[in-house]
Amino acid sequence: MQHLISTLTIALLTVSWANGQKLPTNTHFSHALETTALPDTIWQLWTDVPNWKLWDDGLKSAVLNGPFAIGSTGILLPDKGPKAHFKLTEVVPGVSYTFRTKLPLGALFVKRYLTSQSGRTTFTHEVWFTGLTKGLFGRALGRRYRAILPTAMTKIKTLAES
Known part of the structure; x- marks a missing residue:
């Protein structure tokens, strides 16, 4: 059984590497x-910062200080843990945005982006940690x-389609 699991793991890693894909991790x-x-x-839901709590179960509240533009800052109050300050680091209106939250010796980045083809919209939410403490915060x-994240995405889809 252990050999089968090892073989399947190696096969999965090989296929992912061959396709140029990174396997998801907690970081x-x-x-x-x-x-x-x-x-x-979708863009309206994503840029309505005070209402992020409607689809993000881990969030009590969110505030944006200023317009939804590069350099604007805000505050996130998670349901567990201390408030976090964030800064919009990339905004392509109607397409994508990225925000950064500073962490001790690192940062958390969240990027949300849209693609549309043949009347269907694909929306993606990507999260990554950087810095010396990325492993620690990835675990924590x-x-x-x-x-x-899948539940939040399903809530966005439900709100957008209603």
């Missing part, structure tokens, strides 16, 4: 869903974030 992961909702509808926070 870098993403989730994507497809919807019939228009990209603008990444595991939980990774576990609740």
